[in-house]
Amino acid sequence: GAVVSQHPSRVICKSGTSVKIECRSLDFQATTMFWYRQFPKQSLMLMATSNEGSKATYEQGVEKDKFLINHASLTLSTLTVTSAHPEDSSFYICSARSGGLYEQYFGPGTRLTVT
Amino acid sequence: DQQVKQNSPSLSVQEGRISILNCDYTNSMFDYFLWYKKYPAEGPTFLISISSIKDKNEDGRFTVFLNKSAKHLSLHIVPSQPGDSAVYFCAASSDNYGQNFVFGPGTRLSVLP
Numbered sequence: 001g002a003v004v005s006q007h008p009s010r011v012i013c014k015s016g017t018s019v020k021i022e023c024r025s026l027d028f029q030a031t032t033m034f035w036y037r038q039f040p041k042q043s044l045m046l047m048a049t050s051n052e053g054s055k056a057t058y059e060q061g062v063e064k065d066k067f068l069i070n071h072a073s074l075t076l077s078t079l080t081v082t083s084a085h086p087e088d089s090s091f092y093i094c095s096a097r098s099g100g101l102y103e104q105y106f107g108p109g110t111r112l113t114v115t
Numbered sequence: 116d117q118q119v120k121q122n123s124p125s126l127s128v129q130e131g132r133i134s135i136l137n138c139d140y141t142n143s144m145f146d147y148f149l150w151y152k153k154y155p156a157e158g159p160t161f162l163i164s165i166s167s168i169k170d171k172n173e174d175g176r177f178t179v180f181l182n183k184s185a186k187h188l189s190l191h192i193v194p195s196q197p198g199d200s201a202v203y204f205c206a207a208s209s210d211n212y213g214q215n216f217v218f219g220p221g222t223r224l225s226v227l228p
Contacts, residue, residue: 043220106158
């Protein structure tokens, strides 16, 4: 149980375009979803936390107008990278948590390459 | 300032021996800790957790020890297997952080056959 999927797994886009990444909890209701970014050989950096039906809470230094997060249902959250630039190229990972549980279950990640 | 530290970026262990991965934290408010395992180009997989009311939690080959006074936890894997080769992250949380987790930088474990 506790499966989280992400789509797409890899995406290449041109500079200036927008890219949407979907995160779905397949077998549980995710009251909270998290978006992380991982640079090569570095740890996971939390970008934002979203609770279903409310606005996302962004970590310091993360531009909310650039990284749009929507958590429209208990099983789906989306991250849209707007006006992407090469420096946005990274591995983006979502995770989901149900109710009052501590454990987060991670998706497989999305490799974004901006050319 | 790094609140969760994993001072060994890498560790090599012979198959069948014990792997010990260490994690230190600075924030005494942390009260729940998790270990995750991550293969390249995949999301992390939850391994084992421990709350601050315990000093040990065991699940199969994996045991996590918590020393609150030293603000130190460790993950023991015994016996180590080649499939255990991955990056291991420890993460800490407290209600003061809205149950969000702070991740350490990770330790790359290589289990040699």
